[in-house]
Amino acid sequence: MKHKLIDLFSGCGGMTLGFVHPDYCGRFESVFALDNDQAAVNSYIANFGDHAVCDDIEKWTSGELAERIPAADIVIGGPPCQGFSLLNKKRKGDGRRSLWEPYMDIVALSGARVFVIENVQGLLRADEKRQIEKRAKTLGFETTSALLNSADYGAPQTRKRAFIIGWKMSEVEAVSFPPEPTHSANPERTGLPRWRTVADMIADLPAPQEFEIRDVPAPLNLHFRRNPTAKSLKRYKAVPPGGNRFDLQRNAPEITPPCWIRKTSGGTDLFGRLWWDRPSVTIRTEFFKPEKGRYLHPEQHRPITHREAARLMGFPDHFVFTGTKIEVARQIGNAVPPDMAAAVARAVADVLEMRARRAA
Template identity: 65%
Template structure:
C-alpha cells in the first residue's frame, strides 16, 4: 500500500466550536484521512461536545490569551478555523469596531508556529471583501504560502441548506501542486444540466421524524434526544396557525393583523424570512444560533404549527444523528448554528488530502533520488 494512503494527517482546529469542521476532516463519511490533535475554543459547552466526539485534547481559552502563555504548539499538517463571524456579519451594525475582526492574526501565528503545510479559514462571505482578508493573504504570502479564496454554498456539497460562506485556503509555496479549489460540487439545483444529484431538501433531511415530545433534552438514543418542542403561548400558536405553507410575516399581517407586532406593520419592506415557514422541497435557509425563534427567520416547520427542533436543525446542518451535543438547550443551539456543515468541510478535506498525498509523493521521490 502507498504509505500516504495509510497516513492520518495531523489537524488543528481553532475556534472549533462543537467540531463540525473537524468532523468533515476526520470522518470517512465526509472526507476522512485526518487526525485531530488539538482544538481551541472559548465556549466550555462546545468543547465538551468536541471532547465527546473527538477526545479530550481541546483547550478552553481565548486564542490571544493562550498564545500569551507561550504554549508548546504541536506540529501539524493542517490548521483550520471558522473565525467568529460577528465582526463581519451584516447583522452586526457595529461590526467596523468589533475586535473579532482581527482574530485572523493569532490564527496565522499558530499556522506559522505549527509548521503546517496548509491552512483553511472560514467566515461569512463578507469577510472576503474586507481589508482584513487582504491583510491575512499578504501575511500568508510573507510566511511562505500561496492562497485562493471562494464563496461556497453548502447546498452544492450535500447539505440540505442554503448557506454561503467565504473560505481562504493557503498552501506552502514550495509545493508544485495547486489545489482544486473551490472543490467540485457534488449536488446541483440544475441536475439535468450538471449530471449531479439534486440539492437535498428539507424533506430529505427531516421528513422521517415523528412529532417531537416534551420540551427538554431527553436521555434517550438519538435522533429523538434533541427532538423536543416548546411551550408556545396562545398568541404564539395563533400566529403560527396564521402562516400558510411557504408564508412569512406578511401573511401573518394579512391573515391576522391583530396578532402582528406593530413594529412589523410599520416596517413594510425587508425581512421576508421573518416568521416564515421552510419549504419541504427546497433546502433550508441558513440555520443560525436562534433557529428555535421564528421571529428571527424562516424557522417554522413546513406544515406543523411550531418552530423546528434542535434535531431538525442539526440535520439541516448536515450533522449525523450519532454526533453528540453536550450542554443546555441554548448552548447546543449555538453550537449547531455556528458550525461548519460537515459535508461541506468534507469536500474541502478531500481536496486537501489530494494535495498532502502529492506532497508526500514528491518528498519520497526526492529522497529516493538522493539515495
Template identity: 60%
Template sequence: MSVKVIDLFCGAGGLSAGFLYENELNFEGILAIDNNQHAVDTYNANFPGNHCIAVNIEEWLSEQTSIPAADIVIGGPPCQGFSLLNKKREGDARRALWEPYMDIVVRSGAKMFIMENVPGLLKSEEFQDIKKRARSEGFLLQYDVLNTADYGVPQTRKRAIVIGYNSKFFDVSALPEFPPKPTHSSNPGSDSDLKKWKDVRSVISDLKDPEGTEIRSVASPYNLHFGRNPTPTSLLRYKAVPIGGNRFDLMKNAPEITPKCWLNKPSGGTDLFGRLWWDRPSVTIRTEFFKPEKGRYLHPEQHRPITHREAARIMTFPDAFKFEGSKIEIAKQIGNAVPVEFAKAIAKFASNALSGI
C-alpha cells in the same frame, strides 16, 4: 502516516467532523481550541484523544514556548465582526482574531491552512491584511464564496473559504483546481452528473412529532427532538402562515395578532416568521433557529419552529453526534457550525492536495 490537524475556533466540531468523524482520509486531530466550555465538551465527546481545550487563544498562545507540529490548520475565526448582521462591525475585536490563527499556522509548520468565514470576509479591509500576512509567510492563496447546497447540504448557506498553501511544499504552477467540484445543483441538466440540491423533506420528514420540552431524559440523554410551549397567541400566529409564507402572510391573515412593529413596517426581509418549504433547501440555520421571529424557521407543515434535532440534520450532523450544554448553548453550537457534509468536501479537497506533494 496520519495527517495531523489543528482546529482553531472549533466550536462543536462541524469542520473537524469532515476531517475526523469517519476518518476515511487518515486525518488525526492533535489540538483544537475554543473559548466556550460547552462547545469544547461537545467536541471532546465526539472525537478521540480529548485534545480540545477551552482557552482564550491569545492568552494561551502567549504562554506557549512551542506549538505542536501539524500538517494542516483549519478553522474559522469568529465571523460576527465581518457579518452583515452585525451593525457595529467597526472596531469589533473579533475582526482581529485571524492574527493568532496565522501565528499558529506559522509556528506549527503547517503545509496548508483552511479558513472558513462569512462571505463578507473577502470584502473586508482585514482580508487584505490576512493576504499580506499569509504571503509574507510564504503561503499561496486560493479563495472563493461557496454555497453549501452545492455540496450535498440541504441548506443554501454561503461561506467564504480561504486556502493557503505553504510554498515550501507546493508549486504555484501546480496547485489543485479550486473550488472543489460541486456534487449538487439547483437545476442540473439532463446530461449532467450533478444531483439536484437536497431539500428539507429529505432530512426531516421521517421524524415523528417532538416529545416533551426538555433536552434530556433517562431514556434518551441526547434527545434533541423536543418542542416548546407556545402561548395561545403564538400558536395562532403560526397557523396564519402557509407553507413558504412569512410575516406578511401573518399581517394579511391575522392583523389583530401581528406585532405592531411589523404592522408599522410594510416592507423588509421576506424570511422573518417564515415557513420552510419541503421541496427546497433550508435558509441559513443561525443560532436562534428556535425563534420564528428571527427567520424562516417554522416547520413546513406543523405549527411550530423546527427542533434542535431538525436543525442539526439540516446542518448534516449525524444523529449519533452528541451535543453538550443547555438548549441555548446547543443551539449556538449548531448555528455556528460548518455543515458536516460541506466539511467533508473540504476535507477531501485538502487530502487530495496534500497527497500530491
C-alpha cells in the same frame, strides 16, 4: 498515514467532522482544538477526544503554551464571524476582526503546510482579507479564496460561506479551489444529484412531545418542542405552507406585531415556513425563534426542533452535543456544515498527498 489537523475557534467540531470522519473525508486526524466556549469544547471532546482546550487563543501564541502547540499538516478554523457580519451594524472597529492574527501565529507555530479560514461572505470584501493574504505571504504561503454554497456540496442548507486557503509554496502543489460541486439545483442540466431537501432530512421524525433535552437515544434526545402561548400558536396557524410574516399580516393582522405592519419591506424570511422540497435556509443560533427567520416547520404549527436544526446543518444523529438547550443551539448555528467542510478537505488532502506520491 492521516494528515494531522488543528482546529481553532473549533466550536463543537462541525468542520473537524467533515475532515476526519470516514463518512465525510476521513483523511485527517485531529490533534488539537481550541475554543472559548466550554460547552462547545465539551461536545468536541465527546466526539473527537480529549485534545480540545477551552481558552483564549491569544494565550497560546507565546511563552509556555506556544511550546505546547503540536506539529500539524493543516490548521483550520473560522475566527468569530460577527466582526464581518452584515448583522453587526457596528462592525467597524470590532475587536473580533483581528482574531485572524493569533490564528496565523498558530499556523506558523505548528509548521502547517496548509491553512483554511472559513467565515461569512463579508470577509471577501473586508480589508482583513488583504491583511491575511499579506501575512500569509510573509510566512511562505500562496493563497486563494472563494464563496461556497453548502447545498452544492451535499449539505441540506443554502448557507454561503467564504473560504481562504493557503499552502506552503515550497512544499505543496497549488490547491485547486473551489472544489467541484457534488450536488445541483438543476440536476437535469448538470447530471449531478439534486440538492438535499428539508424532506430528505426531517420528514421521518415524529411530532415532538417533550419540552427539554432528554436522556434517550438519538434522534429523540434533541427532538423536543417549545411551549408557545395561545397567541403564538395562532400566529403559527396563520402562516400557510411556504408563507412568512406578510401572510401572517394578511391572515391575522390583529395578532401581527405592530412593528412588522409598519415595516412594509424586507425580512421576507421572518416567521416563515421551511419548504419540504428545498434545502433549508441558513440555520443560525436562534433557530427556535420563528421571529428570527424561516424556522417554522413546513406543516406543523411550531418552530423546528434542535434535532431538526442539527440534521439541516448536516450533522448525523450519532454526533454528541453537550450543554443546555441554549448552548446546544449556539453550537449548531455556529457550526460549519460537515458536508461542505468535507469538500474542502478532499481538495486539500489531494495536494498534501501529491508530493508524497511523487517522492515515492
